[in-house]
Amino acid sequence: MTQPVRLVWPLVLACLAILPLVNADSYLRHVVIVALLYASLVSSWNLTLGVAGLFNFGHMAFFAIGAYAAAISTQTFGLSPWIGFPIAIASSLVASVVVCLPVLRLKGIYVVLVTFAFGQLCYQVVLNQRDITGGTFGIVSIPPLQLFGHSFAENLNLGYYYAALLLLVLSTAYVKRLIASEFGRTVIALRDNETYAVSRGVAAARNRLLIFAASGLFPGAVGALYAFYVRSASPDLFGFSLITLGLSMLLVGGIGTLWGPLIGAAVLTVVSELMADLGPARYLVIAVMIVAVLRFFPGGLAGAGLPLARLFGRATGKPREQEH
Amino acid sequence: MDWIDSILAAAQPILVSGIVLASLYALMATGLALVWNTLGIFNFSHGVFMTLGAYIAWQFADARGYGLGLSIGIAISVAALAGLGVLFNRLLIAPFLGRKDIVLVAVMTTLAGAFFLENSALLTWGPRIKQLERILPGNIKLMGTAISLHEFLIIVLAPLVLLALWAFLKWTRPGSAIRAVGQNRDSALLLGIRVNAIYALTFAISAALAGGAGVLLGAIRFITPTMGTEPLLKAFIVVILGGLGSFGGTIVSAYLVGFMEAISTFFFGAYWTQAVMFGLFIVILVVLPRGLKGRD
Amino acid sequence: MTAPLLEVRALSTGYGRTPVLHDISIELGQHRRIGLIGPNGHGKTTLLRAISGLIAPWSGDILLGGTSIVGAQPAQIVAEGLVHVAQANALFPHMTVQENLRLGAYNKRARAKSDETLERVYELFPALRERRRQECRTLSGGERQMVSIGAALMAQPEILMLDEPTLGLSPKLKKELCSAIERICESGVPTIVVEQDINFMLRLTDYFYLINQGQVTAEFHADQSLDNRQIMDMYLGLD
Numbered sequence: 077m078t079q080p081v082r083l084v085w086p087l088v089l090a091c092l093a094i095l096p097l098v099n100a101d102s103y104l105r106h107v108v109i110v111a112l113l114y115a116s117l118v119s120s121w122n123l124t125l126g127v128a129g130l131f132n133f134g135h136m137a138f139f140a141i142g143a144y145a146a147a148i149s150t151q152t153f154g155l156s157p158w159i160g161f162p163i164a165i166a167s168s169l170v171a172s173v174v175v176c177l178p179v180l181r182l183k184g185i186y187v188v189l190v191t192f193a194f195g196q197l198c199y200q201v202v203l204n205q206r207d208i209t210g211g212t213f214g215i216v217s218i219p220p221l222q223l224f225g226h227s228f229a230e231n232l233n234l235g236y237y238y239a240a241l242l243l244l245v246l247s248t249a250y251v252k253r254l255i256a257s258e259f260g261r262t263v264i265a266l267r268d269n270e271t272y273a274v275s276r277g278v279a280a281a282r283n284r285l286l287i288f289a290a291s292g293l294f295p296g297a298v299g300a301l302y303a304f305y306v307r308s309a310s311p312d313l314f315g316f317s318l319i320t321l322g323l324s325m326l327l328v329g330g331i332g333t334l335w336g337p338l339i340g341a342a343v344l345t346v347v348s349e350l351m352a353d354l355g356p357a358r359y360l361v362i363a364v365m366i367v368a369v370l371r372f373f374p375g376g377l378a379g380a381g382l383p384l385a386r387l388f389g390r391a392t393g394k395p396r397e398q399e400h
Numbered sequence: 401m402d403w404i405d406s407i408l409a410a411a412q413p414i415l416v417s418g419i420v421l422a423s424l425y426a427l428m429a430t431g432l433a434l435v436w437n438t439l440g441i442f443n444f445s446h447g448v449f450m451t452l453g454a455y456i457a458w459q460f461a462d463a464r465g466y467g468l469g470l471s472i473g474i475a476i477s478v479a480a481l482a483g484l485g486v487l488f489n490r491l492l493i494a495p496f497l498g499r500k501d502i503v504l505v506a507v508m509t510t511l512a513g514a515f516f517l518e519n520s521a522l523l524t525w526g527p528r529i530k531q532l533e534r535i536l537p538g539n540i541k542l543m544g545t546a547i548s549l550h551e552f553l554i555i556v557l558a559p560l561v562l563l564a565l566w567a568f569l570k571w572t573r574p575g576s577a578i579r580a581v582g583q584n585r586d587s588a589l590l591l592g593i594r595v596n597a598i599y600a601l602t603f604a605i606s607a608a609l610a611g612g613a614g615v616l617l618g619a620i621r622f623i624t625p626t627m628g629t630e631p632l633l634k635a636f637i638v639v640i641l642g643g644l645g646s647f648g649g650t651i652v653s654a655y656l657v658g659f660m661e662a663i664s665t666f667f668f669g670a671y672w673t674q675a676v677m678f679g680l681f682i683v684i685l686v687v688l689p690r691g692l693k694g695r696d
Numbered sequence: 697m698t699a700p701l702l703e704v705r706a707l708s709t710g711y712g713r714t715p716v717l718h719d720i721s722i723e724l725g726q727h728r729r730i731g732l733i734g735p736n737g738h739g740k741t742t743l744l745r746a747i748s749g750l751i752a753p754w755s756g757d758i759l760l761g762g763t764s765i766v767g768a769q770p771a772q773i774v775a776e777g778l779v780h781v782a783q784a785n786a787l788f789p790h791m792t793v794q795e796n797l798r799l800g801a802y803n804k805r806a807r808a809k810s811d812e813t814l815e816r817v818y819e820l821f822p823a824l825r826e827r828r829r830q831e832c833r834t835l836s837g838g839e840r841q842m843v844s845i846g847a848a849l850m851a852q853p854e855i856l857m858l859d860e861p862t863l864g865l866s867p868k869l870k871k872e873l874c875s876a877i878e879r880i881c882e883s884g885v886p887t888i889v890v891e892q893d894i895n896f897m898l899r900l901t902d903y904f905y906l907i908n909q910g911q912v913t914a915e916f917h918a919d920q921s922l923d924n925r926q927i928m929d930m931y932l933g934l935d
Contacts, residue, residue: 194678364512577802589770
C-alpha cells in the first residue's frame with residue numbers, strides 16, 4: 077500500500093476518537109455506538125463464514141448467548157458487571173466450540189442447518205426457562221457498567237462509546253493478525269482447496285475447531301457490552317432478522333476481506349437509521365440490497381472495484397471463486 | 401390393569417394430535433424437498449410462503465377483507481402462491497445458477513426473500529392477529545378424542561394431496577421432467593427439456609403446497625407475520641430425517657416427527673417440546689447425516 | 697449451392713477463463729458421417745457441448761442448415777433435430793429404462809412418433825425391452841449406453857452426435873453396441889462421432905478431423921489409403 081492509503085484507517089480511527097469531543101447529539105452517539113458494536117460482531121463472524129468458508133449461521137446466537145450470560149450473571153445472580161463480562165465471553169466461546177463439534181463431520185447445507193438449529197434450540201430454551209431468562213419478555217434493568225464510581229452511561233454514554241471503540245480496535249487488530257498468521261493462511265488454504273491442503277498434511281478438523289473458537293470470543297464480548305448498554309437482553313436476539321441484518325453487512329462490505337465487514341457495518345447501520353421513519357419498510361430495502369449485492373457485486377463494496385473501496389479493501393487471499 | 405388403561409387413554413389424544421401435526425409437516429416438507437431435489441437449493445422462504453398463503457386467503461375470504469368467501473379465498477391464495485414461487489425462482493435463484501457457491505448464495509437470497517415478505521406482511525396486514533374461518537365447522541370424535549372437523553379434514557386431505565403430487569411426478573410429462581432434471585441436469589438439457597421452465601414449475605408447486613398448508617393452519621392457529629417460522633424449522637427436521645432427496649422418506653419422516661412432537665408434548669410439556677425437537681435434530685444430523693434412507 | 701447441414705466457423709470457447717478451443721472449423725454436409733479424433737482433453741467433447749448449446753461460444757459461429765444457433769437454448773437445438781449423446785452418460789439413474797426412453801421424445805416433433813420409435817429402439821436393443829421396468833442405476837455400463845443412444849433416437853435426430861459411445865465397455869458388449877451404432881449410421885442419419893477406436897471409427901465415418909490442442913490439425917477422407925500407423929502417428933501428434 078502507498079503511504080497516503082496507509083493513513084486512511086488511522087485517520088478514521090482518530091476521527092472516531094475525537095468525535096465525542098465535538099458532538100453533543102445523543103442520537104448520533106447512539107448510532108455510532110451501534111455501528112461500532114456491529115462492526116466487531118460481523119468482523120468476527122467473517123472469520124468463520126468468510127475467511128474459513130464455513131457455512132456458520134450460528135454467530136448471532138453466540139452474540140445472544142453473550143448478552144444473556146451477562147444479563148443473567150448480573151441481574152439474576154447479582155454479580156458485578158466486570159465479572160459478567162468474562163462469563164459472557166466464556167459462554168459464547170463454549171457455545172461456538174459445542175456447535176463446531178457436529179459441524180466437523182458435516183458439509184455444505186448440513187452445516188447451515190445445524191448452526192441454524194442451534195440458534196433455535198437456544199431460543200426455545202430461553203423461552204422455556206422463564207425463571208432465569210424472563211421468557212418472551214427477556215431480562216430488563218441490567219445494571220450499567222461502572223468504573224471508579226462513574227457510570228458508562230454518563231455524558232451521553234461516553235463510557236460505552238469508548239468501550240465499543242476499544243472493542244472494535246481490539247477485534248480488528250486480532251482479525252488482522254490472525255489472517256496474516258500461519259494459522260490464518262492454513263485456514264484460507266483449507267477453504268480454497270481442501271483436498272490439496274489436507275494432502276499437504278493440514279489437519280482440517282483441528283483447524284476448523286480453532287477458527288470457530290477464535291471467532292467465538294468477540295460475539296460474547298459484544299453481547300455483554302450490548303446488554304449493559306441497552307440494559308436488557310431479549311429473545312429477539314436469536315431471531316432471523318438479526319441474522320439477516322448481520323449477513324447483509326458482511327455481503328455488502330465484502331465477505332472474506334479484512335475491512336469489508338467494517339465498511340458494511342457502518343454503511344448498513346447508517347442506511348438503516350436514515351430509513352428509521354420507514355419502520356418495517358426499511359427491511360424491504362435491506363433485503364433488496366442483499367440480493368442486488370450478491371447479483372452485481374459478489375465481492376461486496378470492498379471487492380466491487382469502486383476506487384474508494386479498493387483503497388480500503390485489502391483482500392485476504394483471493395476472493396471466493398465466482399466463475400462458472 | 402389400570403396402568404394399561406391409563407396409557408391407552410393417554411395414547412389416543414397423542415396419536416390424534418400427532419397425526420394433525422404430521423399432516424401439515426408432510427405438506428410443508430414435501431415442497432421443501434421437491435425444490436431441494438430438483439434445484440439443489442434449500443429454500444428459506446418456504447415458511448413465509450405458508451404465512452402469505454394464510455394472509456391472502458384471509459384477505460379475499462374474510463368479511464374484513466374483500467369478503468368473497470372462503471373457497472374463492474383459498475383458490476386465489478394457492479394460485480397467487482404458485483405465481484410467487486415462479487417470481488422467487490426468477491429473481492432469487494435463476495440469476496445465481498451455475499455459481500460454485502450456489503448452495504450458500506441461495507441460503508442468503510432466500511433468507512433475504514423471507515425477510516422481505518415477512519416485513520411486507522407486517523406492513524400490509526399489521527401486527528394484529530387474524531384467523532381464517534374453518535373449512536368445515538363442527539367437531540368429530542376420533543379415537544375417543546374430540547377434534548374439529550377442520551382438523552379431521554387436514555388429516556384426510558394431506559395424504560390425498562401428496563398422492564396427487566406423487567402421481568403427477570410419476571405419470572405426467574412435466575412430472576417426469578421434474579424428476580429427470582433433479583437426477584441429471586445436463587442430460588435433461590440434451591434431451592430438449594427446458595430446465596429453467598422446470599425449475600419455475602417446481603418452485604410454483606412447492607410454493608402452492610406451502611400456501612395450502614398455510615390456509616389449513618390459519619384456521620387452527622393465529623395468522624401472524626411470523627407464523628411460518630416454526631413450521632419451516634420443523635420441515636427442516638423432517639427433510640433431514642427423511643434423507644435429502646427421497647420423496648417417500650420425507651413423508652414417512654413427516655409422520656414420525658409429528659408423533660415425536662406429540663409424544664414429547666405429552667411427557668415434557670409444550671414448553672420443552674420445541675427444545676427437544678431441535679436437540680433431536682442436531683443429534684440426527686450428527687448420527688445420520690443422510691437420514692433414514694441413507695442415500696444422498 | 698445449399699448450405700451444409702452443420703457448420704462450425706472459427707469457434708473459440710472454454711470453461712471459466714480457461715480457453716479450450718481456438719478458431720476451430722468443421723463441416724457436416726458434403727460428408728454426412730464425420731469423425732473427430734485426437735488425444736483426450738484436447739477439446740472434442742467441448743466442441744460437441746458448444747454445438748448443442750451447453751456452453752456458450754466466445755467467438756465464431758455455429759450454423760445449422762445455414763442459420764446460426766449461437767445463443768439458442770439446448771431445447772431449441774434439440775427441437776431442430778440436432779441430438780447429442782454425451783460421454784459416459786447415465787441419464788436418469790432413479791427412473792426406469794422406459795421412462796428414460798420416453799423422456800427422449802420430450803420435444804413436440806418427437807412426441808407424436810413416440811410409440812413407433814420406442815418399438816424401433818427395442819428392436820435395435822432387445823436387452824432394453826427385457827429391462828424396460830428396471831431402474832437405470834441397476835443396469836450394466838453397456839446397457840446404460842444403449843439407453844442413452846435409445847433416448848437420443850427417441851428425439852428423432854436429423855443429426856446425431858455420439859461422444860465415445862463405447863468408452864469403458866467389455867469387448868463383447870462393445871461388439872454388440874458397435875453393430876447397433878453401425879445400423880443407425882447406415883440408416884442415413886448424418887452423424888458426428890468421437891471415438892478412440894480407430895478401426896471402429898473407420899467403419900462408421902467417411903471423413904475425419906484430427907483435433908489437437910483445441911485446433912483442427914488435419915482432416916482427411918477415410919478412403920485415403922492411410923494405414924493405422926499413420927493415423928496413430930497423427931493421433932499422437934508425431935507428425
